[in-house]
Amino acid sequence: MTKLLAVFGNPILHSKSPQLHNSVLSSSHIDAYYTRIRVEKCEDVVRAIRQFNILGANVTTPFKECLLPLLDSLSPEVEQVGAVNTIRNENGVLTGFNTDYIGVIKSIEEAGESIFGKRCLVLGAGGASKAAVYGLMKAGGEVFIANRTQSKADGIAGLMGCVSIPMNDVNELMSNIDIVVSTLLPDVSMPNFRWNAGIKLLLDANYRKSKLGEEAEGFGIRVVKGDRWLIHQAVAAFSIFAGYEPSVEMLSKAVQIPLDANSLKVKTVELGKKFSLDERYDFIVATEGLSDFEVNRIIDEEKHKAFKG
Known part of the structure; x- marks a missing residue:
């Protein structure tokens, strides 16, 4: 059968x-x-x-x-x-x-980036974000998490030991970030986000192009789409x-x-x-x-x- x-x-x-x-x-x-x-x-x-x-x-x-x-x-x-x-x-x-956390680690490593010792920012605070935080920390990254609902980011930080930062304060951190992982919906835009040349890549959980991914590419940031994670x-x-x-x-x-x-x-x-x-x-x-x-x-x-x- x-x-x-x-x-x-x-x-x-x-x-x-x-x-x-x-x-x-x-x-x-x-x-x-x-x-x-x-x-x-x-x-x-x-x-x-x-x-x-x-x-x-x-x-x-x-x-x-x-x-x-x-x-x-x-x-x-x-x-x-x-x-x-x-x-x-x-x-x-x-x-x-x-196995989501494995997808995060492997996607970033496949793109030629080592996570160990890197400063990583996770955007979002759902189940995929939790896996991303876990994977990045397991691979030796220093992890920050931001979400529009601050209490959700705080909960993940308290559970896993990463650092929660208010979404409005993210730009103050961006000059020191190496890797960004986004689990935000594809239509979410962050036009005031301070992308900079020091960011090695954005891992975007979405299969298709997202607004955030397009904004990152506009600043010359390499975007790894969600199909690699998948x-x-x-x-x-x-x-x-x-x-x-x-x-x-x-x-x-x-x-x-x-x-x-x-x-x-x-x-x-x-x-x-x-x-x-x-x-x-x-x-x-x-x-x-x-x-x-x-x-x-x-x-x-x-x-x-x-x-x-």
């Missing part, structure tokens, strides 16, 4: 994780496929994994932090980071891992699922494969009810108690974000 793996998020249709994992599964002749699943609540991630017997899952916004108390076991790095992005299902026992965390995640690491080269080719809007296969399932996945679907909407109108609205919103940005 074909095994199932998936990535969960809200929204999720834009995710390139299926292209990465399916390329490896296909080349390895493993009878499994990897899809995208949209759920509305954090607890529905766990319900869907158990109901669909998903052997391995990845998790993105907004579920990376709320899942922690719902899993059976947490790896040491998840307990330190406070966020999960990978779940392994072993006979119904769900264990959470974090690829390196996927290598580590696949190893958790299958026991071996796929090649970065293979995933680098796979990430370029576009999702075809004209041939998109969508499936709607009701949580708690029996169903069969008789085909391989690009996108599954797992709902409970929603009307057809509400489900269609979700699908339309996902398509708009995935194909029109």
Whole structure:
């Protein structure tokens, strides 16, 4: 019987994780496929994994932090980071891992920059930001974090031992910063941000060009986009699922494969009810108690974000 793996998020249709994992599964002749699943609540991630017997899952916004108390076991790095992005299902026992921090380290090192001894600034304070702080500190960086909601940055600083600074004070620090990691949304602009020639690079969590990335490039700053972060965390995640690491080269080719809007296969399932996945679907909407109108609205919103940005 074909095994199932998936990535969960809200929204999720834009995710390139299926292209990465399916390329490896296909080349390895493993009878499994990897899809995208949209759920509305954090607890529905766990319900869907158990109901669909998903052997391995990845998790993105907004579920990376709320899942922690719902899993059976947490790896040491998840307990330190406070966020999960990978779940392994072993006979119904769900264990959470974090490979995002590996993606941060590998993306920066791949770009030819050493993190050790560098002063690093993380923008944002969600689950990905926590992983970035953890990875940068683990690699020997001196880390600062800034977020518009100061209390969130303060919480991460208190948990991990980095330095929290008010967003309004970031420019006072910029002349001494070597590496910037942004987990901000793509439409967030910081036109008064003082980019300078001493900054080695910006690691941007977004796949597509973001306003912040464009502003950095305008000042001659090298921008490493989120697809490199995605690829390196996927290598580590696949190893958790299958026991071996796929090649970065293979995933680098796979990430370029576009999702075809004209041939998109969508499936709607009701949580708690029996169903069969008789085909391989690009996108599954797992709902409970929603009307057809509400489900269609979700699908339309996902398509708009995935194909029109």
